[in-house]
Amino acid sequence: MSRFFKIIPIKIHSIFWILAFGIGYLNSGGDLAKTFVWAAIILVSVLFHEFGHALTALAFGQKSTIELVALGGVTRRRGGSLSLWKEFLIVLNGPLCSLILAYLAAFVFDMTSPKANPLWMYTLDVTSKVNIFWTILNLLPVQPLDGGHLLRIVFEAIFGLRGVKIAYFLSILFSVTIAILSFAGGELFIGAFFLMFSFESYRLWQASLSVTSKDTDMGMQIMFKDAEKDMRSGNTQAGLDKLREIRQQTQKGVIYLMASQYLAEHLADDGQYKEAYEILNPLMGKLAPDKLRLLQQLAYKTGDMASTIAVGSKAYQGSPTYDVALTNALAHAQLGEDRPAVGWLQRALRDGMPNLRAILSKKEFDGIRNSNLFKQLEQG
Numbered sequence: 001m002s003r004f005f006k007i008i009p010i011k012i013h014s015i016f017w018i019l020a021f022g023i024g025y026l027n028s029g030g031d032l033a034k035t036f037v038w039a040a041i042i043l044v045s046v047l048f049h050e051f052g053h054a055l056t057a058l059a060f061g062q063k064s065t066i067e068l069v070a071l072g073g074v075t076r077r078r079g080g081s082l083s084l085w086k087e088f089l090i091v092l093n094g095p096l097c098s099l100i101l102a103y104l105a106a107f108v109f110d111m112t113s114p115k116a117n118p119l120w121m122y123t124l125d126v127t128s129k130v131n132i133f134w135t136i137l138n139l140l141p142v143q144p145l146d147g148g149h150l151l152r153i154v155f156e157a158i159f160g161l162r163g164v165k166i167a168y169f170l171s172i173l174f175s176v177t178i179a180i181l182s183f184a185g186g187e188l189f190i191g192a193f194f195l196m197f198s199f200e201s202y203r204l205w206q207a208s209l210s211v212t213s214k215d216t217d218m219g220m221q222i223m224f225k226d227a228e229k230d231m232r233s234g235n236t237q238a239g240l241d242k243l244r245e246i247r248q249q250t251q252k253g254v255i256y257l258m259a260s261q262y263l264a265e266h267l268a269d270d271g272q273y274k275e276a277y278e279i280l281n282p283l284m285g286k287l288a289p290d291k292l293r294l295l296q297q298l299a300y301k302t303g304d305m306a307s308t309i310a311v312g313s314k315a316y317q318g319s320p321t322y323d324v325a326l327t328n329a330l331a332h333a334q335l336g337e338d339r340p341a342v343g344w345l346q347r348a349l350r351d352g353m354p355n356l357r358a359i360l361s362k363k364e365f366d367g368i369r370n371s372n373l374f375k376q377l378e379q380g
Helices: 002-007 014-027 032-059 084-111 118-138 146-159 161-184 188-208 218-232 236-250 254-269 273-286 289-301 305-318 322-334 338-350 356-360 363-368 372-379
Strands: 010-012 063-069 072-078
Touching (some): 014 032, 032 084, 084 118, 084 146, 161 188, 218 236, 218 254, 236 254, 254 273, 289 305, 338 356, 338 363, 338 372, 356 372
Antiparallel strands (some): 063 072
């Protein structure tokens, strides 16, 4: 089992537990035992779903990490790009695993004697219903739900890059409509979520509008795929040269953004932080949360503490993880700013940062070590 979790690491953030127990408490009417049952069901259900994504990606040669965050689970993947049908299967297998879990729970429920432990029967019943409900919800054609990703993949396969724009625009329409209907029906919680999803869909649609004629140029697309093949086959320098050539010929657009991100990631892995930072920094407004996290690390490693904090603050809004908060704390500390440094450290702790004593002993905190706020954190 431990070897398995080395292949697919799992990170569980504290906010996940807070929301899981909160949802359990509200749905169980305050019953303590049932609250724990709900929390356990949410944990197992989310993991089951994310392993559907992660194991399929693993079968296609990618590496995955599962993170359980505020809104459920996220499977982060690393590796070369995949064909659209493989991407479709990776996305689809998450909901399929949820349906399998729902079916298994319902099957065991039907096979179990009515005289069995009531809490066990309650667990099976809730597991089945929760996974059916979540799967239906998750397959709605709205970003960032799996249904939204499936819609994007299908439309991209049919219409190319133009299909991506259409899919994102449809996601806006669907999410706004569902939000309005939910509010009208008194479902404020669901309405709030879909209103938030509508803003995310709008952001993606706006970003897709930057697609240029170069993005539809077959020569550019072939060059990008050749660069990826070179990187995967170990011919790294040839791949990097192609990515630089793509950037020089396109100057803007989707392929330019993809080539820039791919190039920056490899340069960062190779320790060329300054060049990687100079590539990503002008693109900050177009980067997804995981790339913002990379940009924050690059800013920190190049010594630009002000940019580290600015990028980290934006990255934290989209991905509130302890490593982002810790990096911001380190940057503030090196600027001699004790109050924000301690504030970010406290956020990192709430987000599950381990080994506080080891962290506080880092030399980067020497500039604020004599601060009363820092001493209080050490003693607390």
